[in-house]
Structures are given as C-alpha cells and as structure tokens.
Amino acid sequence: MAEARVAVGEPVISVGDLHKSYGSVKAVDGITFEVGAGEIFGLLGPNGAGKTTTIEILEGLRQPDSGEARVLGFDVAHNPAAIKERIGVQLQTTALYPRLTVRELIDLFRSFYRRSLPTDQIVDALDLRERVNARTMELSGGQQQRLSVALALVNDPELLFLDEPTTGLDPQARRSLWEVVGGLRRRGKSILLTTHYMEEAEELCDRVAIMDHGHILEMGTVTELVRRRFQERTIHFDAIPALGDGRLGSLPGVRRVAAEDGVTVLYTADVPASIGALLEAATSVGQEPRNLHILQASLEDVFLALTGRALRD
Amino acid sequence: MRTLLRLTVANARSFVRDRAGMFWTLLFPVVFVLLFGLIFSGAQNPRYQIGWVDLDGSAASAGLRQAFARVTVLDLTTETTEAAGRDAMRSGKLSAVLVVPEGYGAALAAASAAASTTAAPAGPAVSLTLYTDPSQQQTSVTIQQIIGQVVGVANQALTRTPTLLGVQSKPLNTENISSTAYIVPSILAMALMQLGLFGAIPLVEQREKLILKRLGATPLARWTLVGSNVLVRLVIGLVQAVVILGIGLLLFNVQILGSLVLMTLLVLLGASTFIALGYVVASFVRTEEAASQTTSILQFPLMFLSGIFFPFDIMPNFMRAVGAAMPLTYLGDAMRQVMVNGSAFAPLPVDIAVLAGWLVACLAISARFFRWQ
Numbered sequence: 001m002a003e004a005r006v007a008v009g010e011p012v013i014s015v016g017d018l019h020k021s022y023g024s025v026k027a028v029d030g031i032t033f034e035v036g037a038g039e040i041f042g043l044l045g046p047n048g049a050g051k052t053t054t055i056e057i058l059e060g061l062r063q064p065d066s067g068e069a070r071v072l073g074f075d076v077a078h079n080p081a082a083i084k085e086r087i088g089v090q091l092q093t094t095a096l097y098p099r100l101t102v103r104e105l106i107d108l109f110r111s112f113y114r115r116s117l118p119t120d121q122i123v124d125a126l127d128l129r130e131r132v133n134a135r136t137m138e139l140s141g142g143q144q145q146r147l148s149v150a151l152a153l154v155n156d157p158e159l160l161f162l163d164e165p166t167t168g169l170d171p172q173a174r175r176s177l178w179e180v181v182g183g184l185r186r187r188g189k190s191i192l193l194t195t196h197y198m199e200e201a202e203e204l205c206d207r208v209a210i211m212d213h214g215h216i217l218e219m220g221t222v223t224e225l226v227r228r229r230f231q232e233r234t235i236h237f238d239a240i241p242a243l244g245d246g247r248l249g250s251l252p253g254v255r256r257v258a259a260e261d262g263v264t265v266l267y268t269a270d271v272p273a274s275i276g277a278l279l280e281a282a283t284s285v286g287q288e289p290r291n292l293h294i295l296q297a298s299l300e301d302v303f304l305a306l307t308g309r310a311l312r313d
Numbered sequence: 314m315r316t317l318l319r320l321t322v323a324n325a326r327s328f329v330r331d332r333a334g335m336f337w338t339l340l341f342p343v344v345f346v347l348l349f350g351l352i353f354s355g356a357q358n359p360r361y362q363i364g365w366v367d368l369d370g371s372a373a374s375a376g377l378r379q380a381f382a383r384v385t386v387l388d389l390t391t392e393t394t395e396a397a398g399r400d401a402m403r404s405g406k407l408s409a410v411l412v413v414p415e416g417y418g419a420a421l422a423a424a425s426a427a428a429s430t431t432a433a434p435a436g437p438a439v440s441l442t443l444y445t446d447p448s449q450q451q452t453s454v455t456i457q458q459i460i461g462q463v464v465g466v467a468n469q470a471l472t473r474t475p476t477l478l479g480v481q482s483k484p485l486n487t488e489n490i491s492s493t494a495y496i497v498p499s500i501l502a503m504a505l506m507q508l509g510l511f512g513a514i515p516l517v518e519q520r521e522k523l524i525l526k527r528l529g530a531t532p533l534a535r536w537t538l539v540g541s542n543v544l545v546r547l548v549i550g551l552v553q554a555v556v557i558l559g560i561g562l563l564l565f566n567v568q569i570l571g572s573l574v575l576m577t578l579l580v581l582l583g584a585s586t587f588i589a590l591g592y593v594v595a596s597f598v599r600t601e602e603a604a605s606q607t608t609s610i611l612q613f614p615l616m617f618l619s620g621i622f623f624p625f626d627i628m629p630n631f632m633r634a635v636g637a638a639m640p641l642t643y644l645g646d647a648m649r650q651v652m653v654n655g656s657a658f659a660p661l662p663v664d665i666a667v668l669a670g671w672l673v674a675c676l677a678i679s680a681r682f683f684r685w686q
Contacts, residue, residue, distance in 0.1 A: 059530045061686070081532060089530040096524050099330040100323055111319040112531040135330075151527075 010073070012037050012159050012190040013058060018067035020053050027053040029214030030067070037158075040181070040191045042205035044198075044303065050214040051194045055161055058192070060084050072159060085114060088152035088160040092167060098137035102128055102147060105136055106154060113155040126150040126180060142173030149180060160184065162193040166200060178203055198299040208299070210306055217306045222299055229305050230297035235266040235274060237289035243281055251277040263291075316533060320541040328545060337511070338549060342504035342557050349496040350565045361456055364398035364410035365389045371418030380467055381411075384459060395442075402444060409456045412442040425471065497561035498648035499621035502583060504553045506615055506641050509587025510608045512546055513594035517604040520595075526686045535685070543588055550584035551577070558652075571651035579651060579665075583644040586668050589675030590640070596682035614639070620658060621645040640671040 013035040020028040028050045035041040043051045056062045058071050060080030069076045071083045097105055103119060110116035123132050126146045131139060136147060145165060152160055165181070166174040174197075181204055184191060195201055201208050202222050209219040218225055232255060239262050248257045253270030268274040271294055282289050328334060365381070367374050382389055390407065392398035398410035417439055424438030443460055445453035469476065519525050528538060554577075561567035569576055594611070598604045617623060618632055619641035625633050636642050647664035650657050659667070 056526075061526060061529055084530060084532045087530075089527065091523050091527050091530070096527060097323060097327050099327045104323065104326065108319055108323045109531065111316050112533045114532075 010037070011035055012039075012072055013041075013192060014068075014070045015054075015058075016068040018054070018057065018069055019065045020050075020057060020062065021065055026214045028057070028064075031211070031214070031216045033209055033216060033219060035190060035192055037190055038185075038188050039206045040185055040193065040204055042201040042208035043192065043194045043211060044201055044208055044299075045194075045211035046307065048213075049211040051211055052163070054211075055163060055192065055194065059087065059089055059161055085155065086157055086159070088155065088157035090148045090152040090160070090162045090165060092163055096136070096151070099135055101133050101135055102139070102150075103132045105147070106150060109151050109154045115156065116154050117156045122150050122153055125153065125183075127176070140173075142169055142176065145169060145173070145177060146180065149177070158190060160189055160191045162191060164194055164196060167196060174200070198303065202299055210303060212307045218302070225302050226297050226299065229302050232267045232269055233271055233297070234295045235268060235271065235278065235292070236263055236295060237278075237292040238262060239264045240282060240285065240287050240289065242285040242287065247281060248278075251281065253277075317537050317541055317544075320533075320537060321544050324541055324545040325548070328549065338504070338508055339553060339556060342500055342553060343560055345500050345503075346497060346557055346560050347564070349500065350493045350561070360386055360388055361409065361452065361459075362388050362390065362407045363456070364392045364401055364407040366392045366395050366398045366410060366412040368395075368415040369413050369417035373418035373421050374413045377413065377417075377467065381460075381463055384463060387459065399444060402446065408446065408449065408452050409460075410444040411460065412444075414439065414442065421471065493561070493565040494567045494653040495649065496622075497557065497565070497567045498652045499645050501554055501557045501580070502619075502621055502641055502645040502648055503616055504557060505550050505580065505583045505644065506587045507612060508546055508550055508553065509584055509589070509591045510594065510612060510615075512542070512588055512591035513598070513608055514601060514604045516542070516591065516595040517598060518601040520684070520686060521599070521601055523686070529685055543585070546588050547581060547584050550580055554580045567653065569652050570654055576648070576651050579644070579647050582665065582668050582672070583640075583648075586640050586644070586672040586675065589672050589679060592679035592683060593675045596679050596684070615641045618642075619645060625658065640668055643667040 011034040013033075015034070016032050018028055018031050019026070031050070031054065033041075043054065045051050053062065057064050057069055057076060060071075060076055060083050063077060072086055074082050076083060097108070100108065102123070106119045106122055110119065123129055126149060128143065128146060128150060131143055136144065139147060149162070149165065152162070162181070166177050169177065178200070181191065181193075185204075193204065205222065207219065207221050208225065210217045210225070218228070220228070239259060245257045245259075248254065248264065248266060251266070251274055253268040253274040254266045255269060256267040258265040258267070266274060266278070275294075278289060363381075365378060367378065378389065381387060390401070392401060392410065395410070395412055398407065398412070401407045402410050420439035441460075441464070443457065445456055447453060468474075525538075529535075558567075558569065562569075591608075594604060594607055598607050614635065618628070618636040619639045620636055621641060625636060628636065642658065643664040646658040647661055647668070650661055650664070658664075
C-alpha cells in the first residue's frame with residue numbers, strides 16, 4: 001500500500017492554476033484552492049460553473065489539461081489508483097444495482113477496496129439497519145441518499161467528495177443527512193461538497209468557494225463572504241405613516257430607507273444605535289413598531305451579487 | 314479475482330431477480346422453439362378436406378370413391394349437390410370439391426366396349442370436375458397432383474395397361490433432417506444473438522445513470538467490470554443452450570449428432586461475438602432509449618437475412634449478399650452442421666473464422682470508441 005504523504009497540518013487537497021477544456025469550452029479556467037485536514041469545504045455555483053469537472057479531476061476520473069492537483073499528497077495525474085483507494089465518493093446516482101439488497105451492495109463495494117469497515121458498522125452509522133435486506137430500488141429518496149453516502153464510507157476514507165448530497169430530498173431527510181455529515185466532521189474527516197442550497201453551505205461548510213464560468217469568484221468562511229460584500233444589515237417593521245422617510249433616514253446609522261408592501265426597511269451599519277433611535281421616534285408619535293426584526297445578508301445575496309443570478313436557476 | 318467473482322455474483326443476482334429480463338432471455342426462446350416445433354411437426358403430414366359429389370350414383374362411381382378413399386392424405390366428405398360442395402368450400406370447410414358427372418358409369422362402359430373393337434379415342438370418354446381455390450396456391454397444386462395421380466392409376470386399371478415406369482422418392486440427407494431439426498439450432502443462434510446485442514442496453518443505462526462513473530471512482534479495474542459482464546452473459550448463454558437443446562431433444566427428438574465439446578465452443582464463440590457487437594452499439598449511442606431502438610432494429614436483418622429462419626434459396630440475390638456478410642449466418646450454419654448434419658452454407662472452419670473475425674473487429678471498435686462517461 002502506498003505511503004500516506006500528508007503530514008499533519010498539510011492540506012488534503014491542493015489545486016494550483018488548474019485548467020480543463022472540452023473543445024472550445026473552458027470548463028475549469030485557472031482555479032487555485034486548498035482544503036485543510038478536517039475541513040468541510042463547499043464548492044458553490046450554478047450548473048456549468050465547473051464544479052463537477054473540478055471534482056472529477058480530483059477523484060481521478062478526468063485528466064487536467066494543465067496545472068497541479070494533489071489529493072492526500074498524491075498527484076492526480078500520476079497516481080489516481082492510490083487516491084481512489086483512500087477517498088470516498090458520493091455521486092447523484094439513483095440506484096446502482098437496483099435489484100441488490102443494501103447489505104449485498106455494501107458488501108460488493110467493500111470487495112473493491114483493500115481495507116474496509118465491517119458492513120454492520122456502516123449500516124448503523126447511516127441508520128439503515130431496518131432496510132438492510134431491502135432491495136435498493138425499494139428505498140425512499142432519503143434512504144437512497146444515505147446508502148450512497150454509506151457506499152462512500154466503506155473504505156473508511158480520509159477525504160470524502162459529496163456531490164449535491166441533499167438535492168431532491170424533503171426538509172426532514174435533508175436535516176438527517178446534515179446530521180450524518182456533522183458526525184463525519186466530528187470524526188475528523190475532510191469533506192469537499194457541492195450544493196445548490198445556501199442554507200446547506202451555511203450550516204455545514206467551514207469555508208466555501210463560489211464558482212462561475214470555470215473561475216473561483218470568491219472564497220472564505222460564510223461570515224467573511226457576507227461581511228466582505230454586505231457591511232449593512234436591515235431592520236424591518238410594519239410601516240408607520242406618521243414617521244416620514246426623511247425622519248427615518250436621519251436616524252443614527254441609517255444609510256437608506258426602502259418600503260416594500262407596507263413594510264419599511266432601514267439599511268444600517270450600526271444596528272443598536274438605529275434600533276434605539278427608531279423606538280424613541282416611534283414613541284414620540286405614540287406608536288410602537290410592529291413585526292420588528294433584523295436581517296443579515298445571506299450567502300444567497302452574496303451569490304446574487306457576484307454572479308447576477310440566483311443559484312437555483 | 315475476488316472482486317471479479319463478487320461482481321459476477323452481483324450481476325448474476327441482478328439478472329435472476331429481473332423477471333422481464335429472464336422472460337426475454339430464457340422463456341422467449343423456449344416459446345419460440347415450442348411454437349415452431351409444433352407448426353413444423355404438424356406440417357409433416359398434412360391432410361386435405363375434399364368434397365365428394367356423386368351425380369351418377371352407379372357402381373362405377375362408388376368404385377372410384379373407394380380408390381380415392383385409399384389415399385391417406387385425403388379426407389372425403391360426401392356432398393349431395395355441386396352447389397352444396399361449393400358453399401362448403403367457400404365457408405372454408407373444404408379445400409377442394411370433386412364432382413363425378415351424371416352418366417359417368419355408362420360413359421365408361423361404352424368407352425371400354427368401343428376400345429376392344431376400335432382404336433383408342435383421342436380425348437377422355439368422361440371428365441371429373443375439380444374445384445380448387447387459387448388463393449391457396451400450394452394446397453391447390455398439391456391436391457391437383459394427387460388427384461391427377463389417382464386418376465392416372467384408375468385409367469391404367471380401366472384400360473388394363475401395364476406399369477412400365479415408376480418413381481421411388483428418397484430423402485437425400487444422410488440423417489433424417491426435419492424442419493424442427495433445422496429450427497432448433499436456428500433459435501439457439503437467435504437467442505445468443507439477442508443475448509449479446511441487447512447487452513448494449515444495460516451498458517448504456519449504466520453509463521447514463523453515472524453508475525460506470527461511480528464504479529470508476531473506486532479502485533475497481535475496468536477489465537474486471539467488463540470481464541464480469543461478459544462472464545455473466547456467457548453463463549446465461551450456456552443456460553440458454555441447455556434449455557433450448559433440452560426442449561428440442563425431449564419434445565421434438567432433435568439430437569446433437571456432432572461433438573458436444575464443439576457445440577459448447579460454438580455457443581461461447583457465438584455469444585462472445587454478439588456481446589462484442591453489443592459493446593459496439595453501446596459505443597455509438599448515448600441514451601438507453603436509443604440503445605433499445607438500435608438493437609431492436611438491428612436484430613431484424615440479422616434474423617431474417619441470415620438464413621436461420623428462411624432458407625437462402627428463396628431470397629433475391631442482393632439479400633443473399635447481405636446475409637452472407639452477417640455473423641448470425643455463420644453461427645446458425647455452424648450449429649446446424651454440428652447438430653444435425655444439415656447442408657452447409659460454408660465449411661465449418663470458414664464459419665468459425667468469420668465469427669472470430671467479427672469478434673476481433675467488434676473488440677477493436679469498442680476498445681477505440683467505447684466511452685465510460
């Protein structure tokens with residue numbers, strides 16, 4: 001077996017100026033990033049952004065045109081076999097062998113690897129005990145997805161690739177899969193995942209990279225990305241006609257006033273000061289702001305600002 | 314090797330649990346054998362329904378009826394009038410109607426009395442009327458010939474002419490090759506062709522559903538994946554052979570006259586060639602639907618121009634040329650030769666060489682053009 005080449009503290013994935021074209025289409029156009037050990041890293045972007053190509057290069061399924069990509073210390077161009085032995089991959093496949101049972105399929109995948117976890121341990125980790133003798137075609141969407149994560153875990157990989165793990169799942173099944181990923185994080189696994197769901201990235205990812213047209217537009221923690229783009233937060237409340245826009249606009253911290261469907265929105269750089277002044281002003285006209293709440297810009301807003309379109313087009 | 318075994322078991326399980334697939338690969342050829350077997354074994358001894366209309370009612374006409382009744386393939390039904398006979402024919406109960414005219418006995422007696430004194434007359438003394446259906450050409454021609462022969466014999470008896478020249482017909486084949494014996498190896502060849510060719514469909518499906526990609530992301534070697542698919546299909550091919558040949562032997566007594574080893578090798582070679590052809594199809598179509606359509610369309614010329622069901626003799630020349638290029642022609646021909654000593658389209662080594670050639674060509678094309686994702 002090939003020697004582990006990742007020293008403590010070194011990245012599990014390092015990509016430098018990676019390029020890949022299909023004919024005249026530049027699917028990946030010079031991207032650079034690193035994923036640290038134990039980190040959950042999210043690749044976000046619309047369809048065709050280059051996420052899948054990037055992941056497939058890292059999984060050893062495609063050769064890059066130029067640039068460097070190292071996974072667990074191995075060069076993907078020269079050592080894909082060693083990488084495949086030590087990574088776990090989950091794709092958006094439906095049923096692999098629909099007529100095999102859960103146990104049979106896990107056993108089959110175990111036979112592909114030199115080293116593997118016991119089937120029962122994997123079954124329990126993914127909460128599939130009750131369906132272990134069911135044919136995979138009979139599983140619900142959420143169970144199918146848990147099975148595909150289970151198959152990614154059979155070789156006890158150090159690094160996992162999850163490709164849109166919760167696409168098509170209902171909110172409950174999505175939550176349950178997030179818990180599985182959380183458990184993996186606690187066990188020190190490194191994960192590279194792609195997703196269409198901003199809340200998923202906000203919930204799971206330590207860091208994210210936003211991709212479009214083969215480029216990485218921005219990279220960092222979710223909070224960093226939001227702060228970098230949106231220093232303002234917004235204060236929302238039901239409109240109070242006695243308070244004119246002019247008076248609201250002169251409150252401390254407020255930079256802009258907007259009205260949407262009977263709701264007034266104050267854009268502010270200093271929430272406590274603006275809130276205090278708003279309450280005083282409202283009291284002075286004998287009212288109190290109703291449905292008062294404060295919102296922060298989300299990753300969705302960052303994405304919209306960067307690419308000019310919503311993520312789930 | 315452990316992985317190959319595991320994957321092969323997984324593939325075999327998937328196949329056995331797929332009811333529809335089981336039907337098409339195992340039961341369908343069996344149904345085919347039964348159907349063809351019954352049709353052709355029925356055709357061995359056809360019987361013809363003949364209406365007998367006797368307008369004379371004499372001892373002579375009754376004697377003639379006895380002569381016809383001795384012909385085993387004819388079933389005589391007495392009809393009272395010509396019109397009744399024709400109606401029965403129109404309604405499909407009879408294949409032909411034979412009418413003995415009024416005055417038949419008297420005319421024969423007069424003619425034979427005259428024959429002893431004067432020279433033989435130019436035309437017949439009296440004629441029977443035979444109604445046949447031109448739309449049933451083969452049946453009509455056969456009936457006309459049989460009745461012509463009976464009448465000829467009757468004439469000889471009446472005129473007391475000795476028989477000088479006779480014909481004794483004998484089957485040419487060294488062994489008795491029935492139509493069923495011809496059809497059993499043909500159906501086996503067809504089943505192997507479908508087994509391999511239709512293998513393109515799950516291949517394309519696995520690629521379309523990213524299953525090949527998912528397996529590609531494991532350390533599983535590609536040759537293991539291909540090897541296990543081929544292995545499963547070869548085993549299924551052997552099972553098909555046992556089932557089809559078993560039914561041929563048990564129900565229709567079609568024996569394998571040649572070497573069993575050679576027959577097994579032919580099954581494996583034929584299956585391999587068509588499995589490779591399946592990979593060629595999978596190399597050029599992208600969707601499962603297209604794969605299913607392409608294979609369905611391809612199987613028809615393979616089946617009908619390869620001489621496995623229709624002999625080459627009845628085909629126009631250009632069709633024969635197409636058939637002579639097709640692998641199924643040679644598989645069917647080789648199996649027929651080994652199984653029932655049927656007449657050869659090509660010598661056995663040529664059959665095997667052509668099949669092997671197709672196999673190599675298909676392998677080369679697949680190796681060059683097959684895409685994993």
